[in-house]
Amino acid sequence: MRSESLRNIWMLSKKNMTLYVKRGPVLIFGLMFPFFLVISWILGRTITIHQIFIGIVAMTSFFTSTAISPVILPIETREKSLERLLSAPVSFNEILLGIIIASTLYSIIITSIISIIFILPFPTLIASPFSYIIIFIGISLMGVLGSLLGLLVSSKPTDMTSDIMVLMNLIKFPLLFIGGVFIPLSSLPSSIAILYFFSPLTFVTEMLRSSVDQTNLLSNEVSILFLIGWIALFLTLNYVLHRKTMPKRFSEAASGPKMKKMRKK
Amino acid sequence: MTKNFEDLIAVNHISFRIEEGEILGILGPNGAGKTTTIRLLTGVFELEEKSRVKIYSEDLTKSPKKLKKLFGIVPEISNAYSDYTVLQNLNFSGTIYGLSKTKIKERVNTLLERFELGDKRYAKTKTLSKGLKQRLNLCMALLHQPSILILDEPTSGLDPFSVTIVRNQILELKNEGKTILITTHNMQEAQQICDRILIMNRGNIIADETPDNLRKNFKQTSTLVFKMQDTLSYEQKEKLNSMFNLKEENNNLFRVISENPLEDISYLYDFLKKNKIQITDFKLLETSLEEVFIHLIKNDSKFTGDDIR
Structure with missing residues (x-):
């Protein structure tokens, strides 16, 4: 039974990766957006190569991980394929895990490629061989966390991708600005630094800083613990909210004018 | 089964049985609860506390994966992945239903030939016409050789050629011993292919009969239509009116x-x-199932009049 579940999750992840990586919203918000954001951030400023690396890796990881997961459920609701999956021998949890894994893998692959491209001409950028492991753990946890965040936003029972992407951006940008990418946590007064703890991105940038220029305030262990805590919270919220809103995705007739006449007395 | 959406009762304590090898038709106006019933049966909606669906004496909520493998579902609107080819959609369906690669290959070839889709195997689903998409849906539903087929308005919006193909296939599947549950708005279709008909309105079952019995039990059994050679006098018309329920x-x-x-x-x-x-x-016109349907729906006490499509 367990192997059947694993096979289903893998099949769903493969399907999600092949079908959704080339979709417009994924390309725009996952690749183009961080690219232009990085360009506008570094052009005309005096920023060290270490800071650029941290910024690029953190933003790529954050944007790619939150690109696929929010669009899958609205698209599949509109195309009715979600209903097909729910009536197939696939559990609700397997469907959600299929989305999380596809989104996480997409983020890890893209971020790893960008990191390698950046590290190759600057091999002394990384503090020690152990730092590579820390970077990988950081981008992996960010991949999971971003995917969960995207999935959580898509718990709104709509079939309009644009609705979800607007909401997603509304959440993403504040989290990016208090995520320690542009201003390190260590250089902030404690009254403002506390705000940074509300962005999961802070802990990833802290791990990147510890691996590159050691300007981190938090140790890697603390950052990992915080990230795992955020993951547990988002996982629970996803489970609860999607269970609650999933039936509403198919009850469009229930809100139609004809049905309103049949309300309970 | 019961299903509520906040303050709306979509399905109201309904109970029915479907025998093995039977074709059961569910008829009803828009919003009657037909699709909700199907969604409850197929596990798309979770069953409410006191609701039960039993398939071969097994409870759907207790072994959903095992029982869902017995279903083949054909929706009204294609739910195949539009960016996948016909073959990719069939392969994905086969894997999800736990078929081996060899079995998928064998079944895909058989079904593509049966539904005349062989030359479309590498075509993207979004490029197919509605009729071809519906044939693909039938292929996907039959791939794992289910014993129960659930069809939600399978011929709705299809061209006459595709309608004939789909209807013939349904009858062929009945001959193969499949149990079939079909929802339709098409009375002629229901009369032609169903062994038994459930009529739903406002979430309730208001009739459960064979098509013949539905018509027999209906009091207006026939309509006489005749044309007089000459215009009748006022007295003659009065006389006819006193004899019959006449409409000139x-x-x-x-x-x-x-x-x-x-x-x-x-x-x-x-x-x-x-x-x-x-x-x-x-x-001499026999009463059609359509007349029975409209009569039953109109007589349903809470009917508001605008629910018949």
Whole structure:
């Protein structure tokens, strides 16, 4: 039974990766957006190569991980394929895990490629061989966390991708600005630094800083613990909210004018 | 089964049985609860606390994965992945239903040939016409050789050629011993292919009968239509009116709704003979399932009148 579940999750992840990586919203918000954001951030400023690396890796990881997961459920609701999956021998949890894994893998692959491209001409950028492991753990946890965040936003029972992407951006940008990418946590007064703890991105940038220029305030262990805590919270919220809103995705007739006449007395 | 959406009762304590090898049709106006019933049966909606679906005596909520493998579902609107090819959609379906690669290959070839889709195997689903998409849906539903088929308005919006293919396939599947549950708006289709019909309105089942019994139990069993050669006098019309439930249409054409057609034909014959009137046309129309359906829905106490499509 367990192997059947694993096979289903893998099949769903493969399907999600092949079908959704080339979709417009994924390309725009996952690749183009961080690219232009990085360009506008570094052009005309005096920023060290270490800071650029941290910024690029953190933003790529954050944007790619939150690109696929929010669009899958609205698209599949509109195309009715979600209903097909729910009536197939696939559990609700397997469907959600299929989305999380596809989104996480997409983020890890893209971020790893960008990191390698950046590290190759600057091999002394990384503090020690152990730092590579820390970077990988950081981008992996960010991949999971971003995917969960995207999935959580898509718990709104709509079939309009644009609705979800607007909401997603509304959440993403504040989290990016208090995520320690542009201003390190260590250089902030404690009254403002506390705000940074509300962005999961802070802990990833802290791990990147510890691996590159050691300007981190938090140790890697603390950052990992915080990230795992955020993951547990988002996982629970996803489970609860999607269970609650999933039936509403198919009850469009229930809100139609004809049905309103049949309300309970 | 019961299903509520906040303050709306979509399905209201309904209970029915479907026998192995039977074709059961669910009819009803828009919003009657047909699709919600199917979604409850197939596990798309979670069953409410006291609701139960039993398939071969097994509870759907206790072993959903095992029982869902017995279903083949054909939706009204194609739910195949539009960016996948026909073959990719079939391969994905086969894997999700736990078929081996060899079995998928074998079944795909058989079904593509049966539904005349062989030359479309590498075509993207979004490029297919509605009729071809529906044939693909049937292939996906039959790939794992389910014993129960659930079809949600399978011929809705199809061209006559595709309708014939789909209907013939449904009858062929019945001959293969499949149990079939079908929702439709098409009365002719229901009359042709269903062994038994459930009529739903406002989340309730208001009739559960064979198509023949539904018509027999309906009091307005027939309609007599006849055309007089000459215009009737006022007295003659009054006389006819006193004998029958008469409706005059244009050009001396009359329509009589009859509960006992043989008796009424005899009265009409006597009247024509006595008044020396000749008729130029005569038809005896059997009550259609459509008339029964409209009558039942209209008589359902809470009907608001605008629910029939």
